[in-house]
Amino acid sequence: MNLTKRRARLAAATLAAVTAVGGLAACGNDDDNTSAEGGKPAKLVVDTFGEMGYDELVKQYEQQTGIKVELRKTAQLREYRPKLVRYLATGKGAADVTALEEGILNEFKANPRNWADLAPLIDDHSKEYLPWKWELGKAPDGRLIGLPTDVGSLAVCYRKDLFQAAGLPTERDQVSALWPDWNGFHQTGQKYKQATGKGFIDSITAVSNGVLFQQGSDLFYDKENNVIAKDSPAVKAAWDTATSMVDISAKAETWSPAWNAGFKQGTFAATFCPSWMLGIVEENSGEGNKGKWDVAAVPGGGGNWGGSWLAVPEQSQHQKEAAKLAEFLTNATSQVAAFKATGPLPTNLEALKNEEFLNYTNEYFSGAPTGKIFGESVAKIEPVHLGPKHQAVKENAFEPAMRAFENGRASKDQAWEQFTKDAETQGAF
Structure with a gap:
């Protein structure tokens, strides 16, 4: 064994x-x-x-x-x-x-x-x-x-006023058309960063969630609930896509005080929004930003977070x-x-x-x-297999390693090695 x-x-x-x-x-x-x-x-x-x-x-x-x-x-x-x-x-x-x-x-x-x-x-x-x-x-x-x-059907919440200031389209259909895939999303973020000097997305862990939960396959565990983190195509796709976007990240860790304040202060222009996130965005942004936010499609189609x-x-x-x-x-x-x-x-x-x-x-x-x-995306949602310690692996191994790379504390290879090591521990006990 x-x-x-x-x-x-x-x-x-x-x-x-x-x-x-x-x-x-x-x-x-x-x-x-x-x-x-x-x-x-x-x-x-x-x-x-x-x-x-x-x-x-x-x-x-x-x-x-x-x-x-x-x-x-x-x-x-x-x-x-x-x-x-x-x-x-x-x-x-x-x-x-x-x-x-x-x-x-x-x-x-x-x-x-x-x-x-x-x-x-x-x-x-x-x-x-x-x-x-x-x-x-x-x-x-x-x-x-x-x-x-x-x-948690996925979408992108974005600040129209910040998009306008960066010379980007602001209407939701036009914004959705900017990123039919993840490469398009990255390119849009680079244009925003070049125009404003600010981060486009709140963090690369937000990107990883967007990619991870649209894979429709085993994530950190296989069907027998063995930890497969380092060999999971879905996890590797999320890791590679997210880490490639470190150049457009505002490095605002999800749920942190900086992240909470970032909605109101315009620290970032976009974040990934499962439907339940709408209320959190509104609460953090405050009444003064009403009408500045809008909702566009997620790159690469749907997903369930x-x-x-x-x-x-x-x-x-x-x-x-x-x-x-x-x-x-x-x-x-x-x-x-x-x-x-x-x-x-x-x-x-x-x-x-x-x-x-x-x-x-x-x-x-x-x-x-x-x-x-x-509502139109619900029929496309398929359940993703989540093992018994999914949340622990995600929050205590996957995301900390990604943040270590994002904040310059580790190289991409070092961060990946740390993740795969911690995933075994967090996933098994």
Whole structure:
């Protein structure tokens, strides 16, 4: 047995042992949650990361049911995952409804005992969502542990005013025509850099995400969940394309304070936008930049970066009510409302056909027909195989190595060697 396989089995055993504690320990969270009249819980807690568009929806649910909903948001997935690991390991602290992102889904559904089976708690919705998205919400034993929320269809968000200042086209169709492929995107960035002296794209890791998630193949793992990072054609394509664009990068690390401020300050002119990113761009850019942003096509066609499910931890003391809340947040009407609020793209088939969704235009992004732009790409999305430690490999091996090269701390070859070494460790344990 090779080192990767030995470590993978050890990792699986360790995760099972740790998370099994959660299934055996006392259930429920520490929050005061006395029953309201009629036996209903006084409060349900929902854990999310980023912006999922639930602020107004939970208010509606409170009015309809009389149950208070506490929405606990964590900005970054890298901060969200350790909290969830701790909740499951200790058997306490988890929300009643928990969002699971695709990058961590396989890790956490490996032990189904941590999650309530939703099938007996709600109506049958198996025919109402993108089929592959629905199936991914099932645990290895077939139990339904996650209801589909969104997918992350790709586009490019760009600053029209900065494009104009650089002498580039500004209308979205003309901008899309600038980059039918990645070479065209690079050339556009070089023209921008030459005209302004500023970085065109926020970072090369943003480029790598754009390329990586349009490959439609195995990424860091093969189908048997062996780490194949150094031999993966998809990973190598993302690495080579991204590192070639270091000359047009503003070197603003995604989620960093510099990145957050860069939207408002015009540090960069473009970034890659899965649909859920629209709300983050708007929040970071502020009201003063309304109408300066627009949305264009991604180089090389579509792609899917991100997407989540809502699950109910076994430790919840109110599994039936929590399942009903998850059902409400993921129904067709709610998915359209969430999309209009912050951009997460529906996976509910009725929502994708909804005229309100299809005709929606985003005022902040210069009236871009985001319903049409993102909606038309959904049918082209295919699931990408993500192994059990995908997020750890991506965030703790792939992106740090890429940033080391971007910031001059390592040559391209040295950075690649470091990545392949770290990928074995991060992917296996």
